[in-house]
């Protein structure tokens with residue numbers, strides 16, 4: 001089928017817009033870095049406390065050559081992934097229990113509400129005292145930051161399952177377990193995906209805060225340590241790497257999301273265009 | 276004819292902290308084997324509640340429910356509720372799957388039903404690819420697959436637009452008659468009730484009590500064409516207005 005002229009025009013216009021957006025995004029980054037470099041070279045800003053893109057690059061090469069950089073990155077990513085996964089799995093399990101038993105759900109409601117609003121990082125020092133100065137504590141902090149949101153989001157999804165769809169399962173003589181597996185879980189996939197997206201960011205916060213407080217490795221450690229000895233280019237480098245990691249993790253979740261979308265079909269797509 | 280289902284003097288109250296709702300009051304009727312019976316009444320009068328009671332999902336506050344020994348009920352709801360994450364075939368197998376009766380033999384039966392009622396080429400489609408009428412048919416096959424003896428239809432056509440509604444309702448009732456099932460159809464659409472059934476029961480506003488009963492004595496296959504159709508319509512209409 002051949003497109004009409006108007007359609008061709010429209011497509012051309014949209015393509016042009018897309019290239020413009022990409023170009024501007026790239027230009028913005030380029031100008032920002034160039035200005036930064038020029039300002040610190042000419043002494044307009046203090047090179048010692050603001051560092052510069054070139055010094056960051058140099059320290060990146062330096063730290064990469066002896067492998068310490070990769071070690072720090074690996075530790076942070078590892079802790080985040082473990083914290084994120086366990087937060088999601090445990091949160092979902094708790095949501096299942098609360099969905100199953102309305103009484104427990106009602107009893108726990110005020111506690112969940114308070115815990116949800118509480119800045120979980122406030123608990124980090126306590127957890128470190130309990131679990132010690134080690135990776136376990138950091139993962140626990142990451143888990144803490146994401147678990148409550150997961151419980152609330154997933155439970156909310158569970159509870160908004162269609163009453164008549166549940167009635168359908170019941171009319172076939174289905175058990176509560178079957179209601180859960182045939183209707184409630186599949187239909188709340190959109191809120192599950194949402195929970196995943198929120199969790200990535202939160203687990204990251206948990207891990208970095210944990211590393212600020214304890215640990216001898218990781219990007220959070222790198223930031224704190226280098227800021228204490230005023231090696232600002234290393235601090236900046238860690239932040240840049242964190243930006244990249246955040247982007248990559250988001251991308252990974254997106255791939256997972258698409259996978260779930262495919263499995264659970266147009267339901268989820270519909271949900272997205274509605275919102 | 277033998278009686279296969281019925282209720283005797285049933286009442287039902289819904290309870291919540293703020294109020295008590297009387298949905299049904301002292302209702303009695305019987306259904307004969309192979310009969311297509313309709314229950315009409317205004318929205319919110321307790322029709323869905325009545326079907327839930329017949330299917331055993333709800334217990335009446337008082338009164339008795341009778342279902343002939345060994346007979347099973349099958350439900351069909353207002354929306355088709357086909358799951359988008361399943362294919363049409365897998366949707367049609369849902370009931371069997373829940374009752375743990377899904378095996379090669381029963382799968383063959385589902386294939387057969389889908390073929391017989393013109394959905395063979397859609398077996399591996401997802402629900403959104405089908406028209407409203409085809410979806411409703413798939414939903415009926417999902418219920419028929421579990422081999423119920425009495426079908427409970429809760430306004431199964433009211434979600435369709437008027438055009439499709441006429442043809443789909445004829446279509447579905449033809450299938451039900453071909454499968455020789457007893458059916459209880461609940462609706463607020465008087466003409467639909469007359470067009471499809473052998474008998475119409477009229478319920479009052481909530482709490483539902485039985486107002487009157489009409490035997491639809493039309494010989495021709497197409498009830499809507501008959502001159503008696505108008506007569507029945509007026510009578511039932513007046514009865515509902517009262």
Ligand SMILES: Nc1ncnc2c1ncn2[C@@H]1O[C@H](COP(=O)(O)OP(=O)(O)O)[C@@H](O)[C@H]1O
Pocket residue numbers: 289290291296298316317318319320321322323324325481
């Ligand atoms: N679970 C429930 N709790 C309390 N009231 C209900 C419940 N379900 C239905 N009702 C009330 O009972 C009445 C009858 O409902 P229903 O049987 O669904 O009516 P219909 O199907 O005829 O429209 C309505 O007034 C409705 O508000």
Ligand SMILES: [Mg+2]
Pocket residue numbers: 319322323324429430
């Ligand atoms: Mg109803």
